Amino acid sequence: MDQAVARVTAKTLQAVLLEKPSARAPLHSNLRCSAAELLGRGFHIWEKYVDIPQVVMGLLDLVVHYKSPDSAHHSSTSTSNKYSKFASEVAHKALNLMILVRPVTMVATLAKEVAMFLASQHITHAPHSSLQPLQVGVNPPPSTAGIITPSNALLPTAKIEILHLVKTVIEKCSAQVTLQLLEVMDVVLFCLEQEQIKKKNLLDLFPVIAKLPNISYSPKTRRVAVGARSGQVGIYDLRQGKTQMMNAHSHPVTVLLFSDDGRMLATYAYGDSTLSVWQLSSSIFGSTPQPKLVNSWPAISSSSPMAYSSYIRLEWSGTKSIILHMPGGVECKYSL
Known part of the structure; x- marks a missing residue:
């Protein structure tokens, strides 16, 4: 036209x-x-x-x-x-x-x-x-x-x-x-509804977000972690209604995952091939804690193009080790 x-x-x-x-x-x-x-x-x-x-x-x-x-x-x-x-x-x-x-x-x-x-x-x-x-x-x-x-x-x-x-x-x-x-x-x-957010499981209220690899929700702590294109991670505390941003990577966050108890967060960025684990323990006064970097590893580089980065996923094995699943069936295990 x-x-x-x-x-x-x-x-x-x-x-x-x-x-x-x-x-x-x-x-x-x-x-x-x-x-x-x-x-x-x-x-x-x-x-x-x-x-x-x-x-x-x-x-x-x-x-x-x-x-x-x-x-x-x-x-x-x-x-x-x-x-x-x-x-x-x-x-x-x-x-x-x-x-x-x-x-x-x-x-x-x-x-x-x-x-x-x-x-x-x-x-x-x-x-x-x-x-x-x-x-x-x-x-x-x-x-x-x-x-x-x-x-x-x-x-x-x-x-x-x-x-x-x-x-x-x-x-x-x-x-x-x-x-x-x-x-x-x-x-x-x-x-x-804000009252529902504080009391109910977010995945029950809006289950479709479970499809996204760079969003993770912990029902134990009622926190949501969201990976950003800047390499930052936004952590939403649904109980307190507070949000904080942390600098996690130098490239967009590809995938992240809370541990079962919600106290640890693993993040991976395809662009810098780095896997990091953060501690998110609550403070004794109930204030928003500052994330603490526990460990960071240069992860295995994938030969697959960036288009396949959506197939990358993380898996916690207990509370002391994390498994990085890459395209093609490659698995790498990291211990804290």
Whole structure:
């Protein structure tokens, strides 16, 4: 498609989607639904011409407006209810198409919206967030508003839909968001109920994260470890609602794993071929402990290309040894 035509079409579709409801353009009009559908189907074309956060939040607004118990359609006619349900389904499909065709962009957008929402609520040290705390004296920008829902209300009401999007991207595009797992975890923990996080097993609440080799959860200590592209590891303490970052490797963390008791964490980076083991014992005063490096070894180099790094895994053998499984069936055992 010609770039000029694509630009005009994209801007028009965005304008139709986000137009404030009126007698001429009802919220669930066929025209708005058509714009939502086309934005989803052609997102790979329109992406560089639209305001992605506005489009995403507009679509989320259509989804949650039907599902919200406060929506006017619950007390309106069956015809109005039918149109509202149809618009919600169209927007839901559009969001799913967008996150499948551009997973990295969509995850980054959702994570940024969550960060801005928390900052706008004056949560300077957000629970379970790996993001930098809000600077004193800085007035944060608000998160993006929807079509009719204000910015301070849309994200809290869209948590179920956002969790569905994250589940979809992990199940179908996990390789593409491997380097965004801190952002993924920030979004997941924002969307889950905080009381449930403190009391229930995270893998029961959101089991799909068990598929990711560079995320590990310890039910004993209720900590989550997430390997980042910077070589850092984010450690989320779900009991205390605190997060700390530690410098583990000079390359992206490929795989990590808690020991059975949750007091030790093994990390491996394909890029620097290094296996490290960290001690994460709790302090006697209940404060967040500083991870202590127990040992580090130059691991065996794999002849397999980087694309096969997803087949690398770790296995604890008791509490004193760790096994590194490489592609091709190669196993290396390290003792503490």
